[in-house]
Amino acid sequence: MEGNNQTKKAENTNTAWLYKLSMFLGAAALIIDSLVMVWTGTFDDYIFVGLLLGLMCMILSFWQYIGASPETRDERMLRVSTYAITLSWFCTVMAIGFAAILAYNMHVQYNGVQAMGFALLVGLATMLGWLAYYNNKGDLDLPD
Amino acid sequence: MRSSTLEYILWISSTVVFVSLLWVFFLNRIGLISLVAFVIGIILVVGTLSRYNQCNSPEDERMRKVAAFSMMNSWVSAVTLLAMLLAIQYLNWWGYVLSGLQVICLAIMVMLITFYGWFAYYSKKGDIE
Numbered sequence: 001m002e003g004n005n006q007t008k009k010a011e012n013t014n015t016a017w018l019y020k021l022s023m024f025l026g027a028a029a030l031i032i033d034s035l036v037m038v039w040t041g042t043f044d045d046y047i048f049v050g051l052l053l054g055l056m057c058m059i060l061s062f063w064q065y066i067g068a069s070p071e072t073r074d075e076r077m078l079r080v081s082t083y084a085i086t087l088s089w090f091c092t093v094m095a096i097g098f099a100a101i102l103a104y105n106m107h108v109q110y111n112g113v114q115a116m117g118f119a120l121l122v123g124l125a126t127m128l129g130w131l132a133y134y135n136n137k138g139d140l141d142l143p144d
Numbered sequence: 145m146r147s148s149t150l151e152y153i154l155w156i157s158s159t160v161v162f163v164s165l166l167w168v169f170f171l172n173r174i175g176l177i178s179l180v181a182f183v184i185g186i187i188l189v190v191g192t193l194s195r196y197n198q199c200n201s202p203e204d205e206r207m208r209k210v211a212a213f214s215m216m217n218s219w220v221s222a223v224t225l226l227a228m229l230l231a232i233q234y235l236n237w238w239g240y241v242l243s244g245l246q247v248i249c250l251a252i253m254v255m256l257i258t259f260y261g262w263f264a265y266y267s268k269k270g271d272i273e
Contacts, residue, residue: 030227048234055227062220085216090190092219093255097186100168100248104179115247116230123223 019064026057031124037117041110084130091126092119150192157188158256169249189256210266218259225254 033050037043096119103110110118164181168174174182196211229250232238242250 043230043234048231051227051230055224059220059224082212082216085219086212089215089219089255089259090194092222093186093190093252096248096251096255097182100174100245100252101179101183103245103248104174104176110244112233112242112244112247113230115244115251116226119226119247119251120223123219127219 019061022057022061026054027124027128029054034117034121037113041114043113080134084134085127087130088127092123095122150195153188154192157185160185161189165249165253169246172243172246214259214262214266217262221258222255226251
């Protein structure tokens with residue numbers, strides 16, 4: 001039983017890089033897509049395909065990457081990812097709220113595609129930023 | 145501050161935010177009253193939620209876990225729903241083009257609604273497994 005668990009864990013460690021690569025490629029595709037959307041304000045076939053593929057790669061490998069799945073559970077990674085995404089949630093709500101404030105009296109004009117691109121961009125960039133920060137730091141240092 | 149007071153503040157401020165966002169969404173313009181209501185509401189919501197999440201205090205481990213997991217799931221749900229909305233717009237299934245302001249209102253509403261949904265789910269469940 002113990003041997004089986006160890007073998008399974010070793011197999012999961014071997015495939016972990018694949019999930020990591022898939023998640024980062026997906027996130028990179030989504031970030032590039034959202035940058036193009038913000039920049040051009042248009043949504044064409046290439047962006048649509050990039051968005052679909054990026055989202056599929058990211059979401060499907062996300063739970064494996066952060067270690068939420070029982071087979072690949074990594075307490076440190078789960079703690080770090082949860083905290084990073086929590087902070088990203090706050091950053092995203094505040095950034096989108098700020099964009100709404102800028103729209104007052106039409107000081108800044110943007111269309112729906114640009115607004116959507118901005119929301120996606122802020123959400124992904126802050127999530128990856130906090131994830132990289134806490135991963136680099138090693139662990140959270142919450143008070144005991 | 146007591147937990148029940150925080151809960152009341154969260155409920156009232158969330159209502160203010162939702163009403164102001166719906167107002168802006170349907171009128172497709174942002175006026176001074178809706179702007180002030182939105183700004184005050186969102187500051188209170190974010191402030192109360194960060195207290196709920198107890199980022200700097202270890203008071204209630206269960207509550208912190210529930211809030212953090214709800215936010216994580218809310219983030220993933222919101223990104224997925226927003227991307228689906230983009231796809232729907234692209235395929236023109238809806239037949240209506242949203243303006244920038246409407247998209248922003250929708251994004252904030254989706255993030256808050258999915259958070260409350262997950263929070264209610266985990267609170268009812270008791271703890272994170």
